Amino acid sequence: MHKFTLSRKTIFWIGCIMxxxxxxxQLPMYFHARNMGYRLVGMHMDSFMIMGMIWMVIGLIxxxxxxxxxxxxxxxDYNTLQVRALDDVPIRWPHIALLFVxxxxxxxxxxxxxxxxxxxxxxxxxYGLKSPVNPHAQIPxxxxxxxxxxxxxxxxxxxxxxxxxxxxxxxxxxxxxxxIATSAxxxxxxxxxxxxxxxxxxxxxxxxxxxxxxxxxxCIPARHRGWLMVLIGGDxxxxxxxxxxxxSWLVPHYNWRILWLIGFPTGILLILLNQWIxxxxxxxxxxxxxxxxxxxxxxxxxVITSSETESSGISANSIQSAGSPTQFRDLFSTPFxxxxxxxxxxxxxxxxxxxxxxxxxxxxxxxxGFSQQRSFAILRNAALIGFPLNFLIAWMxxxxxxxxxxxxxxxxxxxxxxxxxIAGNHIVQHPLILYVLLILPxxxxxxIMSVLSAYAAEIYPTAIRSRGSGLIxxxxxxxxVFIISLVVLAVAPPSITATALIAALPLILAVIAITMMGIxxxxxxxxxxxxxxxxxxxxxxxx
Numbered sequence: 001m002h003k004f005t006l007s008r009k010t011i012f013w014i015g016c017i018m019x020x021x022x023x024x025x026q027l028p029m030y031f032h033a034r035n036m037g038y039r040l041v042g043m044h045m046d047s048f049m050i051m052g053m054i055w056m057v058i059g060l061i062x063x064x065x066x067x068x069x070x071x072x073x074x075x076x077d078y079n080t081l082q083v084r085a086l087d088d089v090p091i092r093w094p095h096i097a098l099l100f101v102x103x104x105x106x107x108x109x110x111x112x113x114x115x116x117x118x119x120x121x122x123x124x125x126x127y128g129l130k131s132p133v134n135p136h137a138q139i140p141x142x143x144x145x146x147x148x149x150x151x152x153x154x155x156x157x158x159x160x161x162x163x164x165x166x167x168x169x170x171x172x173x174x175x176x177x178x179x180i181a182t183s184a185x186x187x188x189x190x191x192x193x194x195x196x197x198x199x200x201x202x203x204x205x206x207x208x209x210x211x212x213x214x215x216x217x218x219c220i221p222a223r224h225r226g227w228l229m230v231l232i233g234g235d236x237x238x239x240x241x242x243x244x245x246x247x248s249w250l251v252p253h254y255n256w257r258i259l260w261l262i263g264f265p266t267g268i269l270l271i272l273l274n275q276w277i278x279x280x281x282x283x284x285x286x287x288x289x290x291x292x293x294x295x296x297x298x299x300x301x302x303v304i305t306s307s308e309t310e311s312s313g314i315s316a317n318s319i320q321s322a323g324s325p326t327q328f329r330d331l332f333s334t335p336f337x338x339x340x341x342x343x344x345x346x347x348x349x350x351x352x353x354x355x356x357x358x359x360x361x362x363x364x365x366x367x368x369g370f371s372q373q374r375s376f377a378i379l380r381n382a383a384l385i386g387f388p389l390n391f392l393i394a395w396m397x398x399x400x401x402x403x404x405x406x407x408x409x410x411x412x413x414x415x416x417x418x419x420x421x422i423a424g425n426h427i428v429q430h431p432l433i434l435y436v437l438l439i440l441p442x443x444x445x446x447x448i449m450s451v452l453s454a455y456a457a458e459i460y461p462t463a464i465r466s467r468g469s470g471l472i473x474x475x476x477x478x479x480x481v482f483i484i485s486l487v488v489l490a491v492a493p494p495s496i497t498a499t500a501l502i503a504a505l506p507l508i509l510a511v512i513a514i515t516m517m518g519i520x521x522x523x524x525x526x527x528x529x530x531x532x533x534x535x536x537x538x539x540x541x542x543x
Contacts, residue, residue, distance in 0.1 A: 011062050019055070022054070025055070028048065029189070041189060091224055109208040113152060113205060115243055115247075119144070119260065122257075144198055145480075156477060157474050159175070159211060161467055168283060171466075173277070175207060175211075176274075183263035183264040206473065207470060210473045218280040222525045227395060230450050234393070234447070245380050248380055331468055340471070347479070349410070349479070349506035354476065355477075355480025356480070361379065386440075393409065393451065398522065409448050410448060413441065417504040419437045421504065441503075455521065459519065461526075
């Protein structure tokens with residue numbers, strides 16, 4: 001008699017179905033409230049909704065188990081196995097499919113925290129919370145984005161480590177399932193429920209962005225890697241454009257809650273496209289899964305080659321096994337301490353702009369006299385004007401200089417913050433200057449995060465690449481938690497001048513640090529970049 005067992009793939013799909021069904025069970029309450037403007041405050045969750053929540057929890061547990069790979073018993077010889085051919089092939093259809101899905105995933109990922117800017121005003125009104133347009137309330141609406149950003153911090157660090165352990169593809173699919181589950185935030189009747197779901201949402205989305213860049217860095221040929229990653233990363237700005245457009249179109253008719261609910265179908269779409277998300281061959285080789293790596297490299301038109309030495313004089317693969325950088329603390333030890341400090345500082349500055357200035361600009365514009373719909377439209381237009389510049393930035397990063405592109409973007413964004421600091425609230429009297437200055441904090445900071453995420457995915461070895469990318473993402477979120485906490489504690493009001501001042505200083509310091517400690521990655525193989533960084537350490541060990 002054969003023992004019946006389910007494959008991990010089957011368990012994963014059962015979990016996905018349970019999560020989707022549980023999310024669908026949250027929707028009836030929302031639709032039943034259409035005669036009340038879709039306001040759910042004061043309503044109680046029925047047994048149907050509670051059962052749906054239970055289904056989602058069980059489904060999430062099953063998907064996690066289904067995605068954990070079985071341990072490999074193979075131990076490849078890292079001194080001989082090489083992936084140089086992966087960088088020598090031309091762009092093929094599997095590359096294009098990967099980039100398409102990565103662009104979609106990146107857009108959906110960035111939309112989640114970006115939505116916070118546009119749900120805060122509506123949530124403050126529905127729940128009677130303290131905000132720039134309702135300053136006399138007791139409970140601050142800032143608790144909602146605080147929970148969301150706090151979740152992204154945990155997600156960035158935990159998922160970065162998880163990706164280096166269970167794989168890039170598995171981590172992306174798990175985040176997509178979390179997308180579906182946390183869409184239930186739009187059907188939560190109580191504010192504390194929104195905060196809890198927002199915390200879980202942040203945990204899910206916090207780790208996907210660095211993993212996406214890590215996977216692209218490890219699969220795209222070196223000569224195309226830089227500009228393609230930044231171009232796809234431009235969807236960070238595209239996500240703001242899409243979110244601001246949806247907010248101006250949908251919120252007046254379906255309440256702010258609709259912005260959370262659209263994560264349900266988009267999360268399902270991402271999971272259905274999973275067949276075009278391969279695992280990283282570099283990750284597979286590092287973990288002894290040679291046959292799987294060969295199969296995926298064949299799709300990309302490459303093969304695993306065997307060589308005892310590389311042109312650099314050091315085997316990049318043997319460095320990763322002999323040097324054993326496998327923990328977060330390795331990012332802050334020799335030889336990565338200098339470059340890590342520089343990119344962390346820039347991440348903090350970008351986080352201050354994104355979660356300080358950008359998060360509160362819809363509310364600040366309304367405080368200055370613009371209507372909600374008008375303020376959303378202004379931000380949409382600013383994002384639309386800046387979006388074509390993503391193509392220029394991608395070209396500069398890939399064909400001019402990765403290091404100098406980062407420095408230039410940072411200087412321009414810092415200049416825009418100084419411009420708002422000088423103009424203050426009087427900026428509303430000059431619409432043209434307002435648009436010009438808004439382009440950089442709306443589009444420019446997204447471009448900074450795009451090039452910084454691509455840069456972080458290039459400067460660390462395979463064994464800690466996701467951790468490095470997760471660190472950068474996490475530090476930008478920590479900056480967000482800091483500035484939102486100030487708002488919650490009423491230490492600093494979220495005015496235009498206050499948020500501009502807080503953001504400008506770390507950006508200026510980051511320019512200095514990147515200039516001194518940054519390295520060039522343009523058109524270089526990942527293993528060659530690692531070999532250059534580890535060359536002094538390698539020579540010291542030889543001596």
